Amino acid sequence: MTPSRKIIVGANGSGKTQILWAIIVFLRGHNSRIPSSQHFKNTEFNFSGELQDLFGDRLFVNQYKAPHTLVRVGAPDKKFTLTGTFHDTKYHHTNENVMLEYSLRDGLLQDKPDNHRSLAPIRFAFMPPMYQWGDMMEERLRECMFLTAGVQHMRVRLVQAKKDFVNDGLRHLGLQATVSAVRDGNYGPVTATVTENGVTLDIGACAGSLQKIIAILTLLYHLTAGATINAAQDDARGKNIEHEPSPFKQRIFLIDELEALLCENVTAKLYDFLVSMCDKHNIQLIVATNSRAIIDPRMKTDQQIMFLTPDGKVVELTGELPTDEQGHPSLYPILNALSQVKDSKPILVVEGDNDEEFYRKYTTLGQHFHFVTTSGAVNKQGVSNILTQAKLKHVFLRDSDMYAASPDLPAAQARITKVVGASVVYTLLPCIESYLILHRLLRSTDVDTRRLRVVQALPQRKWYFVSNFKAFCRESSDSALASASGPGETLQDRASDLASSENNDTMAMLDMVDRVHADSQDDSDVLWNEMLAQLTTKVTSTGSEDRVLFWTTYVKMVCGHDLMPNAASVMGGLKLENLHPGVKALLDQTEQAVLACVR
Template structure:
C-alpha cells in the first residue's frame, strides 16, 4: 500500500468542489443522507456566529474500505476489507475473531482523534490506554500501564503494531488514501501522520460485545455522546431517545415486550420491561432480552435521524456549522451475536439488523460461528472473512463451492480451513480421517505436508479456489474408487488437474481399504488361495456398487462424450426375455435392465435360474460351475462399467482356474472390483472390520502393496516439486 501524493489530494479536492448544477444534483442523489444533514443545518439549529474559520472541509466520498494489521495480537500481517455489508467474520475458537473487531475499534477511535473536524481531535499524539476497558468491555485492560502492551504480537520487531486503513473514494473509486496508526511499547501511544487526515471525515461507530448487563441504575456511568460501546454500563440514558425504535423492533422480532421509562420530573427513575403482563426493571430481565435491547439501542443511535442529531451536537460543541459529511460513514461491530440466544431468535435478529443497516446505510460487521447467520450467505453475494488458526485471513468473495449434490456448501470448507496449523508446510487434501491415519502410518507424506480432510463433501475446484485465495500451496490425493479399473485413470488425473487448477493425484487402488485388503491377502497367501473360489462368488454381490461408482467417477473425470469410443447400439431386453435367462446370463445384465423388476421379482428370477443350473450341473465340469464364462460384448469400451466388469470377471475366472495361479494379479483385480469397506476382513460375528481397526491391526503393508503405494507417494511429491518451480 502506498499513500496518495499531495498532488492527488489536491486534484480530488478540485473534483469534489464542482459547482455546476448537474454535478450538484448528482451529488445530492448519490448522498441522500448528506442532503438530510444540509436540510437539518438550514433550519437554523446552529447560529452563524458559531462558524469557525478553522473548520476543515471533508469529502463525503471517502470511506474506510480496507484495514491492514501488522503485529497486532496473533496476526503478523493480514489485510481484509470491511465492505460490502454485512461482513461476516468466522473461524474456530481462538482464531482471533474478537481481535479483528478490537483492531477495527482502535483504528476508528484513533482515526477520529486525528480528524480536524472531529470533536475528538487533538493536536497532540493520541493516548488511548484509559479507554480500552470501556471500549472492549474487557476488565483485563483495567491495568492501563501494562495491559495495552499485550496488543502487540509477541516477538514483533520494535515492539509495536501498525494499523493501516485504506479509504476509497466511492465517486472516483480508482483512488485511495491510506491512514496509518502505530502503537509503540516504548511510547505507549498511537503515532500517525496527521496530514493524512485533512480530507477525511470522522466515522460514527458502535460496538456490541458478546453480552451486556444493564445492572442497577446506581451503577450507571456517564460517557460522552460519541461513545457507543456496550463495553461499559452506560446505556440507560441512551435508551431514553431509543424507546420508540426499540419497541417497534422487538415487536417486529415477535416479542410480546414493551420497554418503558418511569419519570420523576425531567429525569427518569428507572427503565422497565413488561413481558406477558409482568413488569421488571430492565436489569432484572433475562440475559438474552437485556442483550437484544442493548443491540437495538446502539442500532438506533446509528440510524440516519439519530446521526443527524449527533452531527448537530458535534458542531455545537466544536462551535462550527454542521458539516454535511460528518458521520457519513457509520459502522456497527457485533461480537458473537448468537451468544445467549436461541438459533431462531438469532436468525430473526440478524435479518432485522441486515435490513435496517441497509436502509440507513450502516456498515454491519459480525463475528460469529452461528449457522443461523452464516447459512443465509449461501443465497447472497455477502462476503465472509475466514480466520485460520495460524493467523491467516481468507476472504470468501465469489461463488461458494458446490457439494456432491451440486448444492452450495460453506461449512465443509470452513471445517477444512480450520485444520490449517502451519504456514510453512503445503496442504495434502484428503477425503476423510481414515485416509489421514492411513497415509500418516504407511507413508512419509506427513513430513512434507500438513493433512487436510474434506470428507468428500465439496468439489475439488471449490476448495482449491478458496485455498488459492489464502495463498496455501496444496495437492489433492483422492480415491479413484472403481475407476481404478479403467485404463483411462492416468488421463483422467490430468484432466482433473487442469479443471481444478491444482494438482490432483488418484490412488492406483480404489481406496485405502483396498490396500489393506490386498496386503492381508498376500500376507496370508495359503489361506487366500483356498478362498479364491469363494472370492469369485463374492464379486457378484459387488457388481451394482462397481457399476454405480464407476459411472459416478466417469461423470466427474471421464472424457467428454465426443472423445469416448463409439459403442455398438444394444436393444434393452424385455421382461419376458430376461425371465428365460440362465443364472450366468442374469449376472451379466446391467443395472438398468434390472430396473424393470421389483426386488422380490429379481430374487425369484435368480432362485429359478439357480434351480435350472443345478439340474444341468451333471453335464458340466466343476470348473464350469465355479467360473461361468461371461460373453464379452462386441466393441467393448474401457469406459463402460458393464463391459469392464465382464472383462475383469472373465479374467478372474481364468486366473482362479489356471494351474499357474497369479496371487498378486488375482487379488489386485479383486480389490478393484469390490466395495472396500464392505469387503474388509470379517470378525467372529461376520461383520466387516472397521478401517480404523484394520489400520491398527496392520503394522506394515506387504512389500508389493507398499511398493504400489510408494508410486502414488512419488506422484504426490512430484506435484509438489513442480509447484516449487512455478
C-alpha cells in the same frame, strides 16, 4: 476492506476480535483528526481514557491497575500492534508506558493534513460477545461516549433511543418483550425495565440473551440516519456552531460473536434483521462469527465472507464454494479442518476421517502434509478455490472407486487436475477399505481354495461396478465440459461460439471429452468381462505373482465399503510393519505421486 457487509470467520484465537479492535482504534484515530468531531483533541493523547471510552470497560479506568493491555509495543521502533495475549509485564509500572502512549498517538494521529477540515467523522458502534446491563450505580453520567456496549453508559443510550425502534425489533425477532427507560432529570440515573409475559423486571435482571439483543438494537438505532443527525445537532449546539446536514458520511456497526448467548434460530433472525436495517440506513455491518446460522445461507459469498488463515492473513472468499453430493453448500468441513492448521506444511485433502487415519498410519504423508477432510463428496474446484485464495498449497487424494480398473485412470487424473486447478491424485485401488481387504486376502493361508467360488459370485456385483464406473467417468467429463463453459452458458451454445471463433484447442478438448464419455458406456462392460475372464484363467494358478495379481484384480471389481464396513477397527489392530508388502508397494506408488505434486 470493500464497503459491502462482512462476515469474519476463523478458528478461536485466529484474530477475529483483534481485527474488530484494530478497526475501532483506527476509526478513533480518524475521528481525532477532524476538528468538527467531538473526539478531536489538541491535548496530549490519553491512552487509558481512550481505551475506556472505546471499549466501555472499567478495566481501563487506570492502566497501571489494569492486569492486561490491548497494545504491545515492538522494542526496536516502538510501533504498536494488537495481539491476542494482551499481557506484557515488561511495559507495566515502567516509563515504557509513556512510550506506549506516544506510539499509539503517533501511529494514528500524526500528519494531520492541511485539508483536514474536509474530512468527515465516521460514526461507529461496537458490540462485544457478552453483554450485561449491570446496575444503575455503575453508570457513568457522561454524554459524549463512543457507541460501544459497556455497562457504564448503555442505559443513557437506551433513553436516547426511540423505544418503538427497539420494541419493533424485539417483535420482529418473535420476542414477547417491551422495553421502557426513564431518566431522573437531565443528568440523573436511568431506570430501564423489560416487561415480558406480564412480568416487569429491571433490565439487568433479564435473561442474558435478551439483554444482549436490546443492547444491539439500541446501538443500531444510534447508527441510523435520523439518530446521527440528532447527535450532530446536539454536538453543534454544545459547541455553539452550525451543524452539518449529513455529518457522518460513513456509519459502521462492528459485532463480535453475534451468536454468543443466542440459539441458532434467533441468531439467524437477528442477523437477517441487521442486514435489512443496515442496508436501509446505509450502515456497513461487520460481524466476527463462526455461526452456521449466519454463514451457511450466504455460501454464494458476494464478497461477504472473510476467512482468517492460520498465518494471520485475511482472505475474502469469492466465487463458488464447495457443495456436497446433494448439491448443498458445505463450507464448514473445510473451515473446521483449516482451523487446525498451525504450520506451513502443504495441505492434503482427503475424503474422511478414516482416510486420514489410514494415510497417517501406513504412509509418511503425515510428515509432509497437513490433512484436511471434506467429510463426504464435495466440489473439489470449490475447495481448491478457498485454499488458493488462502494461499495454501494443496493436493487432493481421491478414491478412484471402480475406475481404479480402467486404463484411462492416469488420463482422467490429468483431466480433473486441469479442471480443479490443483493436483488430484487417484488411488490405485478403489478406496482405503480395498487396501485393507487386499491385505487380508494376501495374508490368508486358505483363501486361495475359494477362488472358484469367489469368481462365480462376482456377476452379482457387476451392476455396481458398471454404474460406478460410468458415474466416475461422467464426473471428469462433465467437469472438463463445465470448465470450457462460462457461467449460464449451455454446452451447445458454447461449442457453437467456439466453432465460429475457430478455437481449435478447446474444440479438440470438447471432442475428446465427448469421445471418452461415449466410449465409457461400453468400456465398463468390456472391461468387466475382460477382468472376469482373467480371473477365471487364474483360478488354479499358484505362483506368488499370479496370486497378488489375482486378488488385486478382484478388489478392483468389488465395493470395498460393503465388504469392510468396520475399517476403523481393522486399522486399530493392524500395524504398519505387518502390512503385506504387495499392499505397501501400491501405497508407496500413490505416496510418491502425491509428494511429486509439491516438489
